[in-house]
Each structure stands twice: as structure tokens, then as C-alpha cells.
Amino acid sequence: MSQKSCSEVFLLFLLPWFGGLVMGEISKDFSPCLDFFYNKTPPRGIIGAEYQPICQRYKNRYHFASLYNRRHRAPLYSAYILSPADGRRPKPKWKYEPQLAFSGASPEMKDFKATVDQNVVESQAVLQDYKNSDFSKGHLCPSMHQRREEDRKATFTLTNIVPQRVASNSGPWNRLEKEVLNRFKDFCNGLMYVITGTMPYKSNTRWINNRVSVPEYMWSAYCCPSYRADLPEAMKQFFPTFGAVGRNDRSSGEEIVPINAAVKPSFRGYDVRQVPLKNLEGILAQRLNATIRLFRGKCEK
Numbered sequence: 001m002s003q004k005s006c007s008e009v010f011l012l013f014l015l016p017w018f019g020g021l022v023m024g025e026i027s028k029d030f031s032p033c034l035d036f037f038y039n040k041t042p043p044r045g046i047i048g049a050e051y052q053p054i055c056q057r058y059k060n061r062y063h064f065a066s067l068y069n070r071r072h073r074a075p076l077y078s079a080y081i082l083s084p085a086d087g088r089r090p091k092p093k094w095k096y097e098p099q100l101a102f103s104g105a106s107p108e109m110k111d112f113k114a115t116v117d118q119n120v121v122e123s124q125a126v127l128q129d130y131k132n133s134d135f136s137k138g139h140l141c142p143s144m145h146q147r148r149e150e151d152r153k154a155t156f157t158l159t160n161i162v163p164q165r166v167a168s169n170s171g172p173w174n175r176l177e178k179e180v181l182n183r184f185k186d187f188c189n190g191l192m193y194v195i196t197g198t199m200p201y202k203s204n205t206r207w208i209n210n211r212v213s214v215p216e217y218m219w220s221a222y223c224c225p226s227y228r229a230d231l232p233e234a235m236k237q238f239f240p241t242f243g244a245v246g247r248n249d250r251s252s253g254e255e256i257v258p259i260n261a262a263v264k265p266s267f268r269g270y271d272v273r274q275v276p277l278k279n280l281e282g283i284l285a286q287r288l289n290a291t292i293r294l295f296r297g298k299c300e301k
Contacts, residue, residue: 026054026099033062036079038193038223041296054097054159057107063154064141072213073125074162077197078140082184083147090149095157100124109157125158125212133208138164140196142177162198163214165248171267173218173246180222187235190226195294199287217256218246221280223299240299243280246272256283
């Protein structure tokens with residue numbers, strides 16, 4: 001079974017030993033889908049009973065991995081192997097995870113129907129949560145970072161989605177996703193492992209529909225252990241790893257991500273700051289009061 005598609009918490013990061021959670025494709029750890037993590041090792045840091053590892057399965061294949069926060073009804077991160085799309089972005093057909101609602105349910109993600117079971121509503125985000133919310137459905141594992149159409153369709157599950165401001169999703173964050181894709185195409189000789197997640201507010205959690213947690217920041221990091229030996233001087237800082245933090249609230253302070261006054265007004269306040277991996281881990285550690293390690297061995301060959 002190939003797992004080189006979409007293949008990654010803050011309160012985040014999963015240790016390999018994850019006790020007390022539901023068993024199944026939704027499981028106590030990521031053991032069925034460790035290939036989506038560099039060195040088959042999920043991020044290290046703090047854990048909690050509200051965090052649910054999900055090996056995202058569609059059409060009897062794993063496509064990526066997500067750590068889902070049951071209390072927040074949103075993923076804390078998704079991990080995947082980047083693979084440039086060989087076609088267009090599919091028309092969204094939104095899905096949910098049956099096993100979050102029923103422990104003995106099918107391990108396959110399912111399409112939402114017109115009528116949604118109340119157990120599903122209680123266990124996870126549903127489409128109604130985003131209606132009239134002023135937030136877009138922000139992918140952590142982006143569809144256009146997935147090669148096959150089936151892989152791209154698998155990203156349209158609400159267990160891979162967080163409330164993201166439209167100006168972030170369609171502006172600076174979208175540009176970051178394209179830039180990472182281009183770095184992979186131009187300079188990465190092998191696999192690129194990507195982990196994209198969210199950073200909650202330091203206090204006073206924000207919600208849409210009083211149900212789904214809104215992140216204050218988005219963040220992402222990649223690991224490309226094999227890259228071109230003749231990297232241009234300007235690109236050497238970006239390999240083998242690099243990270244980024246993006247604003248999801250234009251009213252947030254500037255201590256993590258400064259505001260660029262030269263940015264187009266419609267996107268201003270949703271800036272993305274690119275930083276070395278160790279800097280990103282430091283930002284996460286300070287916010288989460290935990291030692292964070294995103295890639296085992298710092299992505300060294």
C-alpha cells in the first residue's frame with residue numbers, strides 16, 4: 001500500500017505512547033500511518049486525552065495523518081508527504097470521520113449527507129458550524145500538495161480543516177504554500193515531509209458557533225533530507241528544514257509575526273513570517289510551555 005501521497009500540537013505534539021484513546025483507524029497512536037512522518041516519528045511534546053490521532057483513510061488507502069482535538073472540534077496538525085498535484089483542485093465534497101462518533105464505525109471518512117446524525121454533530125465539526133461564520137475552511141494538508149485526484153479529494157474532510165480568515169487563506173498563507181511547493185520542485189531530490197498546524201490563543205479561546213476553536217496563528221514546517229548539492233547561496237538557509245508562522249487575527253500583537261505596512265490593505269495583518277525550524281520550535285515551546293521537536297534527528301540524512 002503506497003503512502004507517498006498526503007501523507008503533522010500544540011498542546012500538541014504526540015509522543016509515540018498515547019494511552020486512553022479510541023482504538024481503530026482512529027487509534028491510540030499513528031502506528032498505521034507512520035510513513036507520513038520523517039523517520040516514522042510524530043512530533044514530540046505534550047499530550048492529552050482530548051487529542052485523537054487519525055490516519056486519514058479514503059478509498060481504502062491512507063493519505064495523510066492528523067492529530068484531532070476532540071474538545072476544540074478541530075485538528076491541531078496534519079502531517080503529509082508533499083507531492084505536486086497532477087490535476088486541478090477538485091470540487092469540494094466535504095467529509096467527516098465516522099469513528100469519532102461511533103468507535104466501531106467504518107475507518108473510512110464519509111461524505112456529509114443532508115441529514116447529519118446527532119452523534120456526529122456532538123463529536124466533531126460539521127458544515128453548519130462554518131455557515132455565516134466569516135471564516136473559510138482552512139486546509140492543514142492542502143489539496144494542491146497532493147498528486148492524485150483521490151489524494152486531493154481526501155483532504156476535504158473537516159478533520160483536516162480549521163477556521164481560517166479568508167484574507168489569510170487566499171493571501172499570504174496561500175503564497176507560502178506555493179513557495180514551499182516550488183522549493184520542493186526546484187531543490188528537493190527526495191521526499192519532503194510537511195507538518196502544518198495551528199496555535200491557539202494564549203487565553204480566552206475563541207470559537208465559531210460556540211463549538212469550533214479558532215486559531216490565533218497558523219504554522220508549518222518541512223523536512224527535505226535529500227536536496228541539491230548545488231543550492232544557490234540564497235536558498236541554503238531553507239534546507240533541509242524551514243518553518244513559518246502566519247497570523248489568523250489581524251488584531252494580534254506583533255511579538256510573533258510583525259505586520260508589514262507595505263502589504264496590500266486587504267491582506268494586511270495576515271502576514272506570514274518564515275523562520276528556521278529551531279525558531280519555530282522555540283515559538284511553540286514558549287506558547288505551549290513544552291519542549292517541542294517536530295522532526296526526529298532534525299531532518300539530517
